[in-house]
Structure formats: structure tokens, C-alpha cells
Amino acid sequence: MEHVLACIDASSYADSVCDLSAWASRRLQMPVELLHVVQRSDAVAARGDLSGAIGLGVKTSLMQELVQLEAADAKLKVERGRLLLEAGEQRLRDGGAFDVRTLHRHGGIVETILEREEGARVVVIGKRGASHEFATGHIGSKIERVVRASTRPVLVASRSYVEPQALVFAYDASPAAERALVRLVESPLFNGLPVTIVMADTENEAHRRALDDAAARLGVEREVTTTLERGKPEAVIARVVEQTPGAMLVMGAYGHSPIRTLIVGSTTTTMIRTVRVPVLLVR
Template sequence: MERILAAIDASAHATSVCKYAVWAAERLSLPIELLHVVQRQDAVAARRDLSGAIGLGVKSDLMEELVRLSEESSRAEIEKGRVLLAAGEQIVREAGVTDVTTLHRHGGVVETILEREEDARIVVLGRRGTDHEFAPEHIGSMIERVVRSSIKPVMIVSRAYSQPEHVVFAYDASPAAKRALERLANSPLFDGLPVTIVMAEASGNAKRAALAEAEAVFAPDHPVSSVIDPGKAEKIIQQVMGSVSNPLLLMGAYGHSPIRNLIVGSTTSEMIRTIHAPVLLVR
């Protein structure tokens, strides 16, 4: 059975992740699975790391004590995960979704999300984890890895929750954008929400024709407007997002190779980093 997969950690984004998962679950009539992953430590690697940090000649009993403390820390992380899942479940149930399950896993965060997304309609993640929670110039280190590897739409959310009232759709006629367009026009997730289609870094008859084709996909009674502008995508999308109330940004994800993104940057990463609204990415 399909579900909304919401991954939470100890950051302040966890509450927002739960609330956006509720929003999606109610509109799609789906249950929610709350996931928390405790990353497993390699005891041998930890022992070697400690040996290197302390230096040669350390006594074995001290070494064993350090390993024991590491194991106790792992147990504390497990217990913290249980508390987080219980709190998340309470938020979801109080919001009206009673069909919710929790899953506590050990292992790699990215690998576990990709494993659990098989039956997920949407994956919901916080923009930043605990490592970068108060660093607005950063996005979570796991996000790009999840989005590049995932075959499901991924919603990246900020710390503050606002129920989406308007969809801003960044459209460039790429294969990923066309898949996002199909979802936008047909999914109950977007029923009744006005849509603004944005084509940035675009001009000329061919681009205008592509924009008209995108507009024609929607039902006649669906409120749709459009913007086409030759300016940089990051600037134009920001302007449109700022002009509507409680927007959700929908866009295709990472249209270029990772190597090219290292050279010229990525509109996807820039939008995740700077937009203080949910961003729904479709591969």
C-alpha cells in the first residue's frame, strides 16, 4: 500500500516534516510512515580513530573504556530516536491522521530512505539536519544524495509550517519538468490550488510555444497563470515565490550531471538553500 514517508531527526525541522506529511496524506488519502535512522558506528573503526587521537602507547584498559563510552552513546541515540518517533506520531495523530506507523532503523540514512521509499508516494525531509540546523547557508548533506538516487518525488521543507495555498512551477520543458507537469495537472495533491508556471532564462517563440503547451495540460477551470523571463532562474523564481501567499515550489531536480553542477552550480540546490517554503522535487 502506498504511503507518505517522512524522515525525522532531532533537528527543529522534525515538527514541520510531520505537519507537511499530514498535509500530503490528507490530500492523497494515504497513511504516513515516520522514519528515524540511527547511523551505525563501526566499532573497529572507532577503536582505530581513538587510538590515533590519543597516540601510541595507550593502555588497553583505557582503550576499552573509550569504546564502552561510544557504545553507551549509541544506546542513548537509540532511546532518543524512540522519543522522537513517539513525539512525531503524537503530532500526526493530533492533526487528524490516525493511520500512522513508526519505524526505527540502524544503518545509513540515505540507504534506508531509498529502501523504504519503494511503496511511498512522496518522501518528506527537512532542509537541514542537526549538523547544519542553525547554518542558513547550508542544506542537509543527505538531501542531494537522496534526490539524485530516489525515483519518488521528494519534498524538502523548512522549519516553519504554512499550509500550501499556491503552486509555483519552475518549468523548462525538460523530461523531469514534463513529469512534474503531469503530476501537477492530475494529482489530487494539487486539487484547487492556483498554479503559476515560471519559465526563466527563456525567450522567443519556441519557449512561448512550450509554455502554451504546458498551460493547455490543465483543466479549463483550473486557475493557471504564467511568467516567462530571460533573467536568471534563481532570481525570477524568488520574485514569483515572494508575490504569492504560502507557496509551494515544484520543479524537476538536478537536471545536469554532478560534475557540471560542481562547475556552474545547481538551480535545484540554490532553491532548496534560499527558498523558505516547501520545495517538491521530481526526478
């Protein structure tokens, strides 16, 4: 059965992930799978850092102590995860989620999310995890890895939740943008929400025609406006988002290859990093 996959950790983004997942569950009429992953610890690195150049007898004693501490830490992480899942499940149910099931896993965070997304309609994840929570102006490394590898739309939650009331669709007629447009047309997640289609490019007949065609595909029953403005995409899109109350940004994800991104940067990464609204990314 298709579901909304909500991924939480101990960061302050967990509440927003749950609230956004409940919203998606209500609109899609699908259950939520609430996932928390206890990440593997690097015991070898810990021993290397702590043992040092000390006497053999002391080192042996220290290794035993490390094993005990590691076991205690593992139990603490499991208990913390159980409490997180309980609180998240309650928040989802209070938010009107269609149904909720929880899943507590051990292993790699990214690998587990990619494994569990197989039956998901959408993956919901916070902009930053617990280890990067206060790195303002950045996104977590695991978030980018999930988005690049995922075959499902990824909904990135901002720190504070406001129910989406309108959509800003970043459109450039690329294959990724076309796939995002198909999602907008077909998915009940967006039913009834007004859409602003924004293109950051020069004003000419070809660009205007592409915008008008995209608006027409969204249908006459939906409130659709278009904006064509020359400038850097991240600046133009951010301005429209800021001027749209209750906005959710929808865009294609990573139109360029990872190698090109290392050289010239990525609009996708910039938008996730800078806007303070939910961002739905479609591969």
C-alpha cells in the same frame, strides 16, 4: 499499500516534516510511515582520535572505556529515537494524518530512505539534518544524495510550516520539468491549488507557446497564470515564490549530470538552499 514516507531526526525541521506529511496524507488519503534512522558510529575513527601515542597499559584501559562509552551512546541514541518517533506520531495524528506507523532503524540514513521509498508516493524530508541544522544558506549533504538517487518525488520541508495555498511551477520544457507537469496534472496532492508557471528565458513565440501548452494541460478548471521573464532562473523563480503567499515550489530535479553540476552549479540545489517554502522535486 502506498504511503507518505516522512523522515525525521533530532533537528528542528522534524516538526515541519510532520506537519507537511500530515497535509500530504490528508490530501492523498494515504497513511504515513514515520522513519527515524540511528546512524552507524565510526568506532575505529573514535579510537584513532582518542588513543594517541600513549603507554600500552593506558591504551588498553582506554579501549575498554571507549567500548563502554560507545555502548552507552548507542542506548542513548535508541532512546532518543524512540521519543522522537512518539512525539512525531502524536503530531501527525493531531494534524489529521490518514493513519500513522513508525519505523526505527539502524544503519545508513540515505540507504535506509532509499530502501523504504519503494512503496511511497512521496518522500518528505527536512532541508537540513541535525548535524547541519544551523548551517544557514546550505543544504545537508544527505538531502542532496537522497534527491539524486530517489525514484520518488521528494518534498523538502522548510524550517517553519505554512500550509501550501498555491503552487509555483518552475518550467523549462526539459524532460524533468515535463515529468513534474504530469505529476501536477494527475496527483490529488495539488487539487484545487492555483498554479503560477514560471519560465526564466527570453520572450519569444516558442517559449510563450510552451508556457501556454503547459497551462492548457493543467486544465480549464484550475486557476493558472504564466510568467515569462529573462534572467537567471534562481533569481526569477525566487522572486515569484516570494510574491506568492503560501507557496510551494514544484520543479524537476537535477536536469544536468552530477559532473556538470560540479562545474556550473545547479538551479535545483540553489532553490532548495535559498527559498523558505516547501520544495517538491520530481526526477
